[in-house]
Amino acid sequence: MDNVCVESVASIDNLHVESGRSIDNVRVEPFASIDNLHVESGRSIDNVRVEPFASIDNLHVESGPSIDNVRVESVASIDNPRLVWSSFGQKKDAANKQFTSEANVHACL
Numbered sequence: 001m002d003n004v005c006v007e008s009v010a011s012i013d014n015l016h017v018e019s020g021r022s023i024d025n026v027r028v029e030p031f032a033s034i035d036n037l038h039v040e041s042g043r044s045i046d047n048v049r050v051e052p053f054a055s056i057d058n059l060h061v062e063s064g065p066s067i068d069n070v071r072v073e074s075v076a077s078i079d080n081p082r083l084v085w086s087s088f089g090q091k092k093d094a095a096n097k098q099f100t101s102e103a104n105v106h107a108c109l
Helices: none
Strands: 011-013 022-024 033-035 044-046 055-057 077-079
Touching: none
Parallel strands: 011 033, 022 044, 033 055, 055 077
Antiparallel strands: none
16 A cells, blocks of 8 residues: 555545555545545555545445546545446456546446
8 A cells, every 4th residue: 555645634444455455646635535445356546536525435446447547526526436347257447537526426437
């Protein structure tokens, strides 16, 4: 786990990385929070950033997929997105997703 930063009045709860994996450059800015961010075996999350007044809750990555460069801007939120293997064994990849001001993402990425 590299460069995890939580600035003033922000929190990260239950950030979990399973065996041999990594989270790089996760940053939560003021008044923001990441709750229950979880990465299962074999995967990584890179450059996840949550800006002021934003939150990511229960972001979960199962075996196979990866999340790269996810950014949530002010007054935005991502609630309960979950990446899973498709029925054909191919991974769903949420690479380079950016959600701008006042956006809400509630479905699976």
